[in-house]
Amino acid sequence: MIPILDYSRFTGSDSAGFVADFGRACRDTGFVVIANPPVSSTLRTRAFEMSRSFFASPLADKVEMSIARSPHNRGYSQVGEEFLDEKSGIRDSKEAFNIGLDLAEDDPRILAGEPFRGVNLWPDLPGFRDTMLAYFDAVHAFGVQLHRAIALDLGIEEDFFAGHLDQPLATLRLLRYPAATGAPGEIGAGEHTDYGTITLLTTDGVPGLQVRPRDGAWIDVPQVEDAYIINIADLLMRWSNDVYVSTPHRVLPPPAERYSLAFFLDPNPDSVITALPGTGAAKYPPVTGADYLASRLNATYEHKFGT
Numbered sequence: 155m156i157p158i159l160d161y162s163r164f165t166g167s168d169s170a171g172f173v174a175d176f177g178r179a180c181r182d183t184g185f186v187v188i189a190n191p192p193v194s195s196t197l198r199t200r201a202f203e204m205s206r207s208f209f210a211s212p213l214a215d216k217v218e219m220s221i222a223r224s225p226h227n228r229g230y231s232q233v234g235e236e237f238l239d240e241k242s243g244i245r246d247s248k249e250a251f252n253i254g255l256d257l258a259e260d261d262p263r264i265l266a267g268e269p270f271r272g273v274n275l276w277p278d279l280p281g282f283r284d285t286m287l288a289y290f291d292a293v294h295a296f297g298v299q300l301h302r303a304i305a306l307d308l309g310i311e312e313d314f315f316a317g318h319l320d321q322p323l324a325t326l327r328l329l330r331y332p333a334a335t336g337a338p339g340e341i342g343a344g345e346h347t348d349y350g351t352i353t354l355l356t357t358d359g360v361p362g363l364q365v366r367p368r369d370g371a372w373i374d375v376p377q378v379e380d381a382y383i384i385n386i387a388d389l390l391m392r393w394s395n396d397v398y399v400s401t402p403h404r405v406l407p408p409p410a411e412r413y414s415l416a417f418f419l420d421p422n423p424d425s426v427i428t429a430l431p432g433t434g435a436a437k438y439p440p441v442t443g444a445d446y447l448a449s450r451l452n453a454t455y456e457h458k459f460g461t
């Protein structure tokens with residue numbers, strides 16, 4: 155039900171076939187596994203290693219970079235700080251670290267107080283910053299390429315999305331899930347949909363991620379080595395006037411400690427999201443990228459993000 159597609163088809167001689175299969179998945183479960191991604195496995199491995207060292211550092215060091223002190227959605231979120239399924243009231247067992255578009259302290263957008271524009275917080279770990287910035291750029295570029303496939307599938311200009319994704323509200327999120335303890339009601343990450351356009355996720359191979367198609371039961375996401383799990387998120391569902399589907403998913407308490415790297419691609423803050431050409435009469439009012447993200451993050455955290 156969740157297709158596995160080979161990215162080399164897109165860059166090679168079967169671009170149209172890839173676009174058709176990818177588009178079908180976007181309309182169907184909204185989840186697809188992509189093998190042979192354009193992100194080097196060396197870089198991916200280094201990012202996992204750095205993530206492990208970060209989470210292994212003392213809690214006191216990690217909470218110094220607490221996301222609760224950041225109005226820009228950057229920094230560390232400790233075990234139990236979030237509930238992705240806010241209705242359940244059950245807190246997620248994961249811990250996380252968020253990295254955004256890297257800006258200098260004196261960037262005019264920061265000085266102007268633009269929403270979500272801030273400096274990243276960096277742990278004192280040799281190589282961490284360089285690795286994460288290289289990884290951010292590689293996955294961002296991959297995400298932009300996938301939006302070319304999306305545009306082709308939707309029959310709009312191939313580079314339609316490029317100008318909406320060049321200074322994005324994207325977040326690279328390092329995630330660590332402790333092994334299941336068996337406590338009642340325990341959950342790694344509660345049932346939710348993602349907020350942005352697409353999410354590009356890669357895991358260390360420990361299972362846990364499940365998807366619930368809107369008309370069905372929970373299914374496990376297939377594990378493919380070195381692959382990326384791509385899913386449609388809510389803002390692209392809205393942008394596509396519900397032609398594409400953002401599907402609920404969750405992470406079960408894993409059988410062993412589990413690491414993943416999620417890249418949430420949200421558009422530029424001032425992008426105005428209205429029904430894409432050819433998708434019929436708009437079902438939703440226009441919204442900016444920044445206002446939409448703020449509304450969603452404020453439901454997940456107890457502290458507030460302003461715009």
Ligand SMILES: O=C(O)CCC(=O)C(=O)O
Nearest residue numbers: 329343348363405414416
């Ligand atoms: O870690 C995973 O496998 C998925 C995480 C996820 O869905 C999220 O953070 O939005």
Ligand SMILES: [Fe+2]
Nearest residue numbers: 346347348403
């Ligand atoms: Fe998610």
